[in-house]
Amino acid sequence: MSPAGEGAAIQASGLTKVFGKQRAVDGLDLTVPRGAVFGFLGPNGSGKTTTIRMLLGLITPTSGEFELLGERMPAARPTVLPRVGALIEGPAVYPFLSGRDNLVRLDSADVRSDASTRAARVDAALDRVGLTHAAAKKAHAYSLGMKQRLGLANALLRQRDLLVLDEPTNGLDPQGTREVRSLIRELAADGTTVFVSSHLLSEIEQVCTHVAVMSTGRLVAQGTLDELRAESVRRVVVETPDVDSARGVLAAAGLEPDAASADAPGTVTAALGESADAADLTAALVAAGVRVRGIRVTGETLEDRFVALTGEGFDVAG
């Protein structure tokens, strides 16, 4: 669980970035444990990318401090960043260079990277993301998905202790998305800490062990996926042809049935309080002569939790 080195993979306290009058990131306290697959969620404009850029030393924080892999940043950039692979806000390529030469150039940018193993490492990274056949092609001929793969290959050029992946499946086809998921699982199994930012909640739910949620520059929740789910409200779902009488029974039991949904005719749902028990409800339904096809209790989905934390609506925070 915790590979070489002391301290969390990422530890930030009071991290703040102000652009003009706008507090893009406001007092962020973030702890990413070693070995975690950490989902970093938030609507567009909530400060995810600004946070990632600060963590990687591209932006100077207005205030606050942070450590990567136990070392104080940004002072430790030269020694820490070689151990950190990153995909930041989409891939960037030199269109006039081949895929392979793109990787060679970025790898040779660091004086500490080993030139004698460079060719082998570049080939291995290309192979890992399935770009071997297109390695000699100029990058301007790459599709968005291929560029994304090239960006991932760059993040995998060296042995990394931490991967920071900003929207890693952006532009990928379903196969590519699955490959990225299994790649993340593989890397995590090797002990690499993976920090994934995404707004694709199902994706986060599938691979992550930990989650943090940002909203308008602030961190509104952070913890393991289970902890976050535990905070969520259990719901009872009753499938029945007698919708109206079922609603009456649930209301009589002290619950507040949700408004009928056109998406799911023949189901009644309600938030289940601490005390209410599904078994008692079933007995009450049957006693009232409600024909029950099925009854089950579900946790809130991550999506519901996300919306509850970050608010409804389509407006970009700004």
Place this chain on the structure above:
Amino acid sequence: MLLADELKTLFRRWRTIALLSALAAVPVLIAVAVRVTSHIRAGGGGPAFVGSITQNGLFVSFSALIVSIPAFLPLAVGVVAGDTIAGEASLGTLRYLLTAPIGRLRLLVVKFLGSMAFVVAAVLAVVAMGVLVGVILFPVGQVTLLSGATVGFGGFVVRALLLVAYAALSLVGLTAIGVFLSTLTSVPVGAMAATVVLAAVTQVADSLPQLDWLHPWLFSHYWFGLGDLLRAPLVWDSFGQNALLQLGYLVVFGLLAHARLSTKDVLS
């Protein structure tokens, strides 16, 4: 080593090759123009050395260099130096270089050295193509220097290389300015245009007698001082003054570029 990779990347770029080709076309244009009109009585006008070309083809190189100094070379320098940081920023590769990681000062130094390598290549392209086309189209012989002495081909090559060194040195200041301007923006065309415009404005200022107090401080002031290198014995005055001036520009704009880049929030 990043500098090696930077040079490889720079000189493999189609744009760089096009710029060098355009510069190499200058002596060809001059030589062909003189050749096809050689039956017409040569007037006194035209750029320096043009009148001597029909007697000695080697003068094509000198002539082409002098024609290129005020406009073509600054234009090429503006394109390459203006692109250094802004180009990486506009491609988005700046963020990946910096997280590779490369130190910001090291990146600046590599970019400046890469631009200077291009400057040398650009001046060489003009002079070398000038020699080549001159030899092909015209008779070649002893070269008469400005002081009246003559040198053979070996002496000519030494003088030509001195001119290349002088012209490249003359562009150190403009290159440093271009790299600095490039740190200010993520729109490379903006930095390129600003550099080229600055080169033009400076030359205009240098030609106004009302501003003569300013002239010794302008980076273009010694651009045409290369005549001193065509005398025997060699006169090093303008070489030394030019070197000092260019060094001053390099220090000032190098520090400005470093101050800017080292504190810049990379948002591209």
